[in-house]
Structures are given as C-alpha cells and as structure tokens.
Amino acid sequence: MKIGIDKIGFFAPNLYVDLKDLAEARGIDPNKFLIGLGQSEMAICPETQDSVSLAANAAYNILTEEDINDIDLLIFATESGVDLSKSGASFIHGLLNLKSNVRSIEMKHACYSATFAVQTAKAHIALNPTKKALVLASDLAIYGLNNSAEPTQGAGAIALLISKNPKLVEIEDDSAFLTTDVLDFWKPIYSDVALVDGHFSNQKYQESFIEVYQAYLEKTNRTINDFKAICLHTPYSKIGYKTLKMITNEDAHPELFNNYQLATTLNRRVGNIYTGALYLSLLSLLERANLKYGDRIGLYSYGSGAVAEFFSVIVSKDYEKHLNKDKNDHMLNNRMKLSIKEYEELLLKKIDGTDITFNQMDKKDNAYFYFKGISNHQRLYAKKHNFE
Ligand code: COA
Numbered sequence: 001m002k003i004g005i006d007k008i009g010f011f012a013p014n015l016y017v018d019l020k021d022l023a024e025a026r027g028i029d030p031n032k033f034l035i036g037l038g039q040s041e042m043a044i045c046p047e048t049q050d051s052v053s054l055a056a057n058a059a060y061n062i063l064t065e066e067d068i069n070d071i072d073l074l075i076f077a078t079e080s081g082v083d084l085s086k087s088g089a090s091f092i093h094g095l096l097n098l099k100s101n102v103r104s105i106e107m108k109h110a111c112y113s114a115t116f117a118v119q120t121a122k123a124h125i126a127l128n129p130t131k132k133a134l135v136l137a138s139d140l141a142i143y144g145l146n147n148s149a150e151p152t153q154g155a156g157a158i159a160l161l162i163s164k165n166p167k168l169v170e171i172e173d174d175s176a177f178l179t180t181d182v183l184d185f186w187k188p189i190y191s192d193v194a195l196v197d198g199h200f201s202n203q204k205y206q207e208s209f210i211e212v213y214q215a216y217l218e219k220t221n222r223t224i225n226d227f228k229a230i231c232l233h234t235p236y237s238k239i240g241y242k243t244l245k246m247i248t249n250e251d252a253h254p255e256l257f258n259n260y261q262l263a264t265t266l267n268r269r270v271g272n273i274y275t276g277a278l279y280l281s282l283l284s285l286l287e288r289a290n291l292k293y294g295d296r297i298g299l300y301s302y303g304s305g306a307v308a309e310f311f312s313v314i315v316s317k318d319y320e321k322h323l324n325k326d327k328n329d330h331m332l333n334n335r336m337k338l339s340i341k342e343y344e345e346l347l348l349k350k351i352d353g354t355d356i357t358f359n360q361m362d363k364k365d366n367a368y369f370y371f372k373g374i375s376n377h378q379r380l381y382a383k384k385h386n387f388e
Helices: 019-026 030-036 051-060 065-070 088-096 113-127 198-220 237-244 254-263 265-270 274-288 325-333 340-348
Strands: 003-011 015-018 041-044 071-077 103-107 132-141 154-164 169-171 176-179 229-232 296-303 307-315 369-375 378-383
Touching: 003 051, 003 113, 003 274, 003 307, 003 325, 015 019, 015 340, 019 030, 019 041, 019 340, 041 265, 041 340, 051 088, 051 132, 051 154, 051 369, 051 378, 065 071, 065 132, 071 088, 071 113, 088 103, 088 132, 088 378, 103 113, 113 132, 113 154, 113 169, 113 274, 113 296, 113 307, 132 274, 154 265, 154 274, 176 198, 198 237, 198 296, 198 307, 229 237, 229 254, 229 274, 237 254, 254 265, 254 274, 265 274, 265 325, 274 296, 274 325
Parallel strands: 041 154, 071 103, 071 132, 229 296
Antiparallel strands: 003 154, 003 169, 015 041, 132 154, 169 307, 176 307, 296 307, 369 378
8 A cells, every 4th residue: 555645735934034134144154154054044933923833824735624534643743842741733633623533642853753753644544544644843943143053043834644545755665764862952941942063963964864874775775876856854955965965976966966956945945944844845846846756755854862764755646736836935935024133033032921912913924823822821822813
C-alpha cells in the first residue's frame, strides 16, 4: 500500500522584515545576509498569531469536510508551544472542529519533531488505511535582537495530510536516523528566546547529514544518481547548499543544485520555521520544479540536540494538480513590511499573565484563526470577524 503526503498546507504571518533593512540598521553589508546566509526576508508574527493559530491556519487552507471526517490522528509538532501542560493539539482540535474520536498530541524535538510525526502518521495509516492523519509543524524562530542569529529568524506553519494513495508524494520505507546528545541549540524554560552555538550547530548538522546519508545509501544500495532532488532542513538556505557540496558539485549534478535553489525559494522569504522548514522546502520544490511521476526526492531532517534522519519520497502521478502555488505566492506577496523600529517593538513585547485582549486588525492580520488574548490565565483563540 502506498502511504504518503496527500496535501500540504502553508501559512505565514502577514508581517515581514526585509533583511537589507536589518543589515543597514545593524551596520552590516547586506550581502552577508543575502549571499552569505542566502536569505532575503523573515516572517514576523503580529501579537495575534502564535504557534497554535499559525498551525490552525495552515490546516484550514487544505482540509475539506471529508478530510475532517477521516482524520483520527492529530500531531502538533513545535518547539515554540504555548503551554507546558495543555497540548497545542487540543486547542487546534477545537478550532478545526475535528471529531471527538481523534488521538492528539504535541511533540517536541527541536527541528526534528515534524519528521517523527510524519513517520508516526505513516505507521498509523498502515494500521488504519481508511483513516487520515494530520501533522502540523508550526514555529516562531526567535533569537532576539542584535546577535548573529538574528537574521535567521522567521515564523510559519506547515500542515501535512497523511493518507494512503497520496496525491503528492509516497513515503518510502527506508530511513536512516541517529541520535546524539549535544548542546548546539536549546531554549531554557526561563528564556524567551532560543540560545544557539551557531557554528557548532552547523557542524553537527553537516556531520549528521553525512552519517545518515551514507547509512541510507548502504541500506538501499542506491547512489546519488537515484535522486531527482534533495531537500534539507533549511534554517537558512546557504547551509543546505554547503551541505550538498559535501557530497557532489554543480558540474557533476547540476540538476540537484538547480532543484535545491527552487526548493529554498519559499524558505528564503519566510526565514527559519524550525520543524516545518524541511517540509516548506519540499513544498517549494513541488510548486516550482519540473518533476515527473516516479521521481525520487531525498529528505534530510535535523533537529538540534540532536536527531537526524534521511529518507525519501516518490512523486505521485499528476501531483501538480493538487498544489496551491498561486494562493501561497499571493499570501507572501501581500504581507506588510515592518520598519526595523516596528519589528524591534514587536519582538520585545511580552505576555506576563495579566488579562489582555488583542485587536486582530491592529497589524492588519487577516488570518482566519487568531490569538485573541489572555483571560484569567487562559489563552483564547477566535475566528476572523468573530469579535465580541
Ligand atoms: N558578502 C557575502 N558573504 C559574506 C559577507 C559579505 N559581505 N560577509 C560574510 N559573508 C558570509 C561568510 O563568509 C559566511 O559564509 P560561509 O559560511 O560560506 O563562509 C556567511 O556569510 C555567514 O558569515 P559568518 O561570519 O559565519 O556569520 P555569523 O557568525 O555572524 O553567523 C550563523 C552565522 C548561521 C552561525 C548564525 O546566523 C546563527 O547562529 N544562526 C542560527 C543557527 C542555525 O541556524 N544553525 C543551523 C543548524 S540547525
């Protein structure tokens, strides 16, 4: 039985920072960000969006009534969850009006958890072929102001509907993975921002790639020539490019490098979305590359801390008929650019537990679901135009 990704939904918040503006404000040559990191813009959340509402919006973009009836597993993968006890999945279950007989859970392992969720969903569908599983990968990548990781921030969510006979890609069975105990990136419970040992995290990302990629090739007896494209976890687009260059070069495999550029087009405009970043790259590739039924795409997932996994998917027949490229491009093209002052003010705002109500239209947030505020220490979400 073929099991894989039937639909991909994407949602980015309506605000962004142009990295040329950020470079100018920080007294840095813009080419460091544009060429050195390979990033051009980063998405920023208004106060009315968080990891829960972003995820609900990404799912809302793809789900039909039929999907809602068939879903019996919901996994919310995030490292920017809103509560240490109540699962974001249960908020989302309510917002999406899913049926009650659904298993739901929130998962965390830095940028790896969405891949664990996808593999778990695949196993679930193997046992329950008439059902569907909804995997939501949603994050706000925030490192704070005036540090070297600042240009690699971002925000957004990916929704993956996993089913049998998938319309987009089939997930193959051969997967190679590893766990190591390293402190390359972490977010202490007392900290509002993630902490990162940037160059060490790059090193672990690349070392782990070589290890799981080689293990995958040995396990499958495949070679690099079996891939039409390779998508990598993309905290910023240059890291994946440099990592691909560890196994080949542009003269030997020009198509792999061309497809890598297409696979990072969305990431360069959204920034890092942590655990959804690999799947944003896959979406970017599917929407832009010239793929054929049966083409194999390699996927490299990396989550600091660290877990890495290399696996592959096979492109489905007529996959291009089931994408929403124009809608996704329209969403990114119609965001509001923040001045650096506005961005800094937004990033420094904190929720301290006192009751607060946000006005969705303050920052022209036009999303279907939004975070309405706090009342009596409870988080409240609402649907657009549902003001009280
Ligand atoms: N024009 C073009 N390129 C330039 C440049 C300029 N004027 N100035 C610098 N660069 C290049 C550098 O040569 C370097 O490229 P290289 O790595 O290919 O040599 C790149 O820009 C980055 O410069 P660097 O000095 O290494 O940046 P940094 O130390 O300020 O920080 C990160 C870079 C990625 C370490 C930092 O942004 C970070 O910590 N990000 C978050 C961590 C992360 O995403 N980790 C990934 C693994 S999950």
